[in-house]
Amino acid sequence: MPLPNSIAALTSELTEWRRDFHQHPELCYEETRTAGLVAERLRAFGFDAVETGIGKTGVVGVLHGADGAGAGEGEAIMLRADMDALPMQEETGAAHKSTVAGKLHACGHDGHTTMLLGAAKHLAETRNFKGTVYFCFQPAEEGGAGARSMIEDGLFERFPCRQVFGMHNWPSLPIGHFAVKPGPMLAAADEFKVTLEGRGGHAAKPDKARDPIVAGAHLVTALQTLVSRSVDPLQPAVLSVTQFHAGSAFNVIPERAQIGGTVRTFDEDVHLLIHEGIARLAHETAQMFDMAADVYRGTDGYYPPTINDPDTASFARAVLAEVAGADQVHTEFPPTMGSEDFSFMSREKPGVFVFCGNGDTASLHNAKYDFNDDALAHGVAYWSKLVETALPKSVS
Ligand SMILES: [Zn+2]
Numbered sequence: 001m002p003l004p005n006s007i008a009a010l011t012s013e014l015t016e017w018r019r020d021f022h023q024h025p026e027l028c029y030e031e032t033r034t035a036g037l038v039a040e041r042l043r044a045f046g047f048d049a050v051e052t053g054i055g056k057t058g059v060v061g062v063l064h065g066a067d068g069a070g071a072g073e074g075e076a077i078m079l080r081a082d083m084d085a086l087p088m089q090e091e092t093g094a095a096h097k098s099t100v101a102g103k104l105h106a107c108g109h110d111g112h113t114t115m116l117l118g119a120a121k122h123l124a125e126t127r128n129f130k131g132t133v134y135f136c137f138q139p140a141e142e143g144g145a146g147a148r149s150m151i152e153d154g155l156f157e158r159f160p161c162r163q164v165f166g167m168h169n170w171p172s173l174p175i176g177h178f179a180v181k182p183g184p185m186l187a188a189a190d191e192f193k194v195t196l197e198g199r200g201g202h203a204a205k206p207d208k209a210r211d212p213i214v215a216g217a218h219l220v221t222a223l224q225t226l227v228s229r230s231v232d233p234l235q236p237a238v239l240s241v242t243q244f245h246a247g248s249a250f251n252v253i254p255e256r257a258q259i260g261g262t263v264r265t266f267d268e269d270v271h272l273l274i275h276e277g278i279a280r281l282a283h284e285t286a287q288m289f290d291m292a293a294d295v296y297r298g299t300d301g302y303y304p305p306t307i308n309d310p311d312t313a314s315f316a317r318a319v320l321a322e323v324a325g326a327d328q329v330h331t332e333f334p335p336t337m338g339s340e341d342f343s344f345m346s347r348e349k350p351g352v353f354v355f356c357g358n359g360d361t362a363s364l365h366n367a368k369y370d371f372n373d374d375a376l377a378h379g380v381a382y383w384s385k386l387v388e389t390a391l392p393k394s395v396s
């Protein structure tokens with residue numbers, strides 16, 4: 001499907017913006033340069049309001065349609081992009097490579113920010129809609145729960161809206177193609193840590209010690225039964241033990257053992273069930289071996305599952321079919337066990353998260369990954385059509 005001329009014409013400017021963001025990556029909650037540029041551009045486009053410093057470094061731009069602000073929450077929607085980079089060393093060899101050692105836009109948030117800015121520019125010029133669009137640029141998606149920070153800072157009270165929309169680029173999906181479906185798109189994820197407090201001693205006198213390694217080995221085995229014996233077999237779930245630290249000498253029974261890992265699910269009740277199981281097995285295994293267990297659930301890093309609201313997802317699918325052509329909108333694909341903090345927003349409001357083709361590039365979070373600039377105008381076309389369809393101008 002050919003792109004509208006007015007949007008295709010933005011490509012060279014958008015490419016310049018995107019490469020500039022790529023050269024100046026900023027990590028979780030440090031996105032001051034990026035947020036500054038976003039706010040400056042929104043103001044230059046003639047936005048009705050631009051607010052900064054939300055959830056530390058988040059920005060929200062407010063744009064009213066040609067007919068004014070509309071009737072509150074019912075005629076307002078929010079579009080969301082993320083701005084942060086990853087602590088990685090770039091290996092792309094691109095001319096526009098990162099200028100900061102150890103920081104890289106390896107998840108394409110430079111492209112997400114640019115696509116939303118492109119839509120902001122286009123829609124501020126055309127204003128071919130009725131009501132209000134909130135353009136939300138969030139910090140700290142990569143593990144910092146920036147979306148949650150913005151919500152805790154009053155995002156939805158300050159910018160009341162009926163729906164939220166998110167988009168992520170997707171390597172291996174061709175340029176101009178999109179993917180969306182109702183229900184689970186990405187998993188819930190967090191970490192756990194168990195410390196078994198035994199009693200150290202001489203390896204030749206195990207009877208005087210309480211060996212946390214033996215208890216830990218039992219615990220690792222017992223944890224394998226949670227997904228296989230406690231979770232509904234029709235519910236996807238993963239529990240991976242990824243760390244087991246204990247001991248430093250061949251002839252010493254250590255004082256303690258530390259076991260850690262991650263839990264991934266698509267259902268918050270299942271997630272809770274697994275964590276309750278981890279705590280139960282940890283304490284009971286410790287008791288079995290006459291020692292104590294300390295269990296930590298990393299709730300700070302918890303991201304809920306990203307579940308697309310069925311009505312909002314079928315709406316987005318219809319818009320995408322118009323923008324890209326129905327045969328370029330994919331609806332049959334497995335959910336991924338990766339996670340996204342857009343889920344904090346779509347837990348509050350009906351929402352939909354779509355994937356936008358990034359073509360044949362390296363995978364996300366790979367040192368050779370670079371957002372594909374050919375995708376920019378397609379993303380802008382989706383955002384723009386979405387606004388014009390969700391908030392149609394009154395016909396006179
Ligand atoms: Zn990422």
Ligand SMILES: [Zn+2]
Nearest residue numbers: 107109141168
């Ligand atoms: Zn990402």
